[in-house]
Structure formats: structure tokens, C-alpha cells
Amino acid sequence: MNQLTTPVVIDASALLDYVLGERQADAVEAVLRGPGVRLHAPELVDEELLSAVRRLERGKQVPTDRLEQALLDAGSMLIELHPLRPHFDRVWSLRHRITVADSYYVSLAEALGAGLLTTDARLATAVAALPGVQVVELAPADLD
Numbered sequence: 605m606n607q608l609t610t611p612v613v614i615d616a617s618a619l620l621d622y623v624l625g626e627r628q629a630d631a632v633e634a635v636l637r638g639p640g641v642r643l644h645a646p647e648l649v650d651e652e653l654l655s656a657v658r659r660l661e662r663g664k665q666v667p668t669d670r671l672e673q674a675l676l677d678a679g680s681m682l683i684e685l686h687p688l689r690p691h692f693d694r695v696w697s698l699r700h701r702i703t704v705a706d707s708y709y710v711s712l713a714e715a716l717g718a719g720l721l722t723t724d725a726r727l728a729t730a731v732a733a734l735p736g737v738q739v740v741e742l743a744p745a746d747l748d
Contacts, residue, residue: 609640611718612740614683615709616652619645621723623674623681624666628723631742635721643683644716646691646708653678686712702730713737 612635622632635641657675660666691711698707706727713720719740722728728739 609642610638611644611716612636612641613644613709613713613716613718613720614649615645615706615720615722615724615727616649616656617724617727618721619649619653619678619681619683620656620674623677624670626723628742632721632723634743635740643681644712644718645683645685646688646712647685648688648705648708649683649685652705691715698734701734702727706730710734710737 618628618632620626621628622636636643653675657671661668661671688708691708694711694714695704695707698710702710706724709720709722709727710731712718714736719738720728720731721740721742722731723742731737731739
């Protein structure tokens, strides 16, 4: 018997917020724990995650041990990584709307018929104007 799966493309912003336990972590976790959710990302997600963690460490915004644990947690997540080259043309076509990096997530979501899981409000707004891609809606973060 095949179990139904729900493909979700996770971007680096959602992944980082989740593994660091940031404000949107609970909302991201609720999506990840959804029935049949299967995570996907372009291979670029690793570079973006490592770059963001490096920035946080260099800025002394987050203790190194916490960042290292976040990287271990991210590395243990079951995320199917996809090569970049098949999205080359679509990414280029999106250059006037969103960044090249963000375009890879959008193109992959389109190709898979998947929702896009992001905590980047600017990206979510830009994607809302594109046909064929739906941003996974996150529950509002608690306002403590």
C-alpha cells in the first residue's frame, strides 16, 4: 500500500529558524510534522545555511556551540536534495522578481507541484504573485 506524501520545498530561512529554535520554529515544526510531508530542497540550501550560520557566528549573535548543534540537527533531517542545473532556465526567467537563490526554491516547488516553506516574508510576498507556486501557510508566531 502506498502512503500519500505531500512534497514541501523548504528554504534556508525556514530551515535555519527551525534548527535554531527561532520565533517561527514551532510553526515550521507543525508543517514538518504534517501527515505525509516529504521535504525537498535544491542543493543550494546547504551553502545558504552554512553562510547564514557563519554570519551569525562572526557577528557573535549566537554562541558557536548552539550553531554547531543547529548544523548537526539540519544535517540529520531527511531532506531530498535536488541538483541546480535542471532549473537554470526557470531561475533566469525569475531574475526580475526574486533573487537567483530564491528562484531555485521556487523553480523546484513548481517542478514538484510542492508547497514552498519559507519564513522569509519578502519571498513569500513575491511568490504570492506567481502562478503555480503556493507558499505553505505558517501559523502566526506567538507575540510574547
